[in-house]
Structures are given as C-alpha cells and as structure tokens.
Amino acid sequence: EPEVTQTPSHQVTQMGQEVILRCVPISNHLYFYWYRQILGQKVEFLVSFYNNEISEKSEIFDDQFSVERPDGSNFTLKIRSTKLEDSAMYFCASSDLLTGRYEQYFGPGTRLTVT
Amino acid sequence: GQQLNQSPQSMFIQEGEDVSMNCTSSSIFNTWLWYKQDPGEGPVLLIALYKAGELTSNGRLTAQFGITRKDSFLNISASIPSDVGIYFCAGQEDRDDKIIFGKGTRLHILP
Numbered sequence: 001e002p003e004v005t006q007t008p009s010h011q012v013t014q015m016g017q018e019v020i021l022r023c024v025p026i027s028n029h030l031y032f033y034w035y036r037q038i039l040g041q042k043v044e045f046l047v048s049f050y051n052n053e054i055s056e057k058s059e060i061f062d063d064q065f066s067v068e069r070p071d072g073s074n075f076t077l078k079i080r081s082t083k084l085e086d087s088a089m090y091f092c093a094s095s096d097l098l099t100g101r102y103e104q105y106f107g108p109g110t111r112l113t114v115t
Numbered sequence: 116g117q118q119l120n121q122s123p124q125s126m127f128i129q130e131g132e133d134v135s136m137n138c139t140s141s142s143i144f145n146t147w148l149w150y151k152q153d154p155g156e157g158p159v160l161l162i163a164l165y166k167a168g169e170l171t172s173n174g175r176l177t178a179q180f181g182i183t184r185k186d187s188f189l190n191i192s193a194s195i196p197s198d199v200g201i202y203f204c205a206g207q208e209d210r211d212d213k214i215i216f217g218k219g220t221r222l223h224i225l226p
Contacts, residue, residue, distance in 0.1 A: 004157075031212065033212070033213070041218070042203070042216045042217065042218045042219060043158060043203065043205075043216040044216070045213035045214065045215070048212035048213060050212070055212050056211065056212040056213055058213070091157050091158070102145075102146040102148065102163065102207045102214060103148070103160060103163045104148075104160070104214060105160060106150075106157035106158045106159070106160075107157050108156055108157045109155075109156070109157045
C-alpha cells in the first residue's frame, strides 16, 4: 500500500541553524501539507500546497518557514533560523482530489530537536 | 479560531469492552475524520465522514457525523490490546484546506 515517507526520522540542530525536512508524498496525490505536533499536544496545521503554490497557511507558518516541491516526488519544509520552540514532530501529509481531498494521509514524522 | 473539544481525555477499559468517544466543535464542519496515533508515529486515518447523519464502519470501528454538523462520535467494539493509542478527531470547514485536530483521547486497556 502506498505511503508517505519522511526523512530524516530525527534531526538535532542548534538554535539559529537552518533545517530542511523532506517528504515523499503518495505518488498520485495532488495536495500536500505540513503539520507539527509539540510533545504531548495536538496536531497543528502549518501549510497546504497545491499546483506548485501555497494554498493556505496558518499563523505558525511565518517568514522563517518555506515549502518547496523541487522535483516530481519530493516536498520539503525549510526552517531558516530555528528557535527552541520549533522543537516538535513535523508531519507531512498528502491527499488525492479524486478519492477525497480531505482524507489526508500522514507520514511517520520527523522529530526536530533544537538545542 | 475553530475549536474541537474531544472527550474523554483518557479512558481505562478492560479488554473486550466497547469504547465510545466524541468530538464537538464551535463551528459547522463539512468533513469529520478520525485518526489513531501510536507512540512515535504519524496519525493513521481510520474513518472519513462527509454527510450529516452519515454512519460509517471500518471493522470494529463505527463513526457518525452529527446531524448538526458540529459533532461526531467514534465507537470501538470488543476492544483488543492493539487498540491502545491516541484517537484524534479532526474536522474540515468549507473552503479550507486544513483539518483541525482535537486534543485526542488516550485509550488504555487493562490486562
């Protein structure tokens, strides 16, 4: 069964450094998303991406964040200058317009630790 | 912003018991989704609901989209040890891409 994959599974970085989190969405999906989950809390929406542009973003997704689809398979989240409060699990998700746009399928996550 | 209230926060049950959890929102949703999350993993989609009043099953799981479009419940029948985890409701409003998650119900099964 096709699934969303994410790399790395765990990233440790120092405050102020840039990080890039990578995702490979399910191959025939057209909508891509990033969410984050601070330890012990609920999953929070960051950004959605469709047709090579951001379609919606939350207040969390400020100028420090950017997303990109550099090729036909990868979808990345970049944090330009990490802060301690960026430490969280980051989940990529994708969905398919034909089978149900709002049935979002999540990857296993990248645990980001900012020290 | 939109709020989802999910209850109970946690449940301790005996293996074989039935489980019920629910979610209410302050606004009308077009879609309700139920996910399960195991420790250290991503949420896994269990059931998606698209119409008010819709009742959908997935094995031992049954979920309903409330008539008011502001609530949903999930039932698990005859619980087994692998049902342990955190169950999240999530909803989507009209014209939004994002889904809003509840805070989760943590299910524990006593031996």
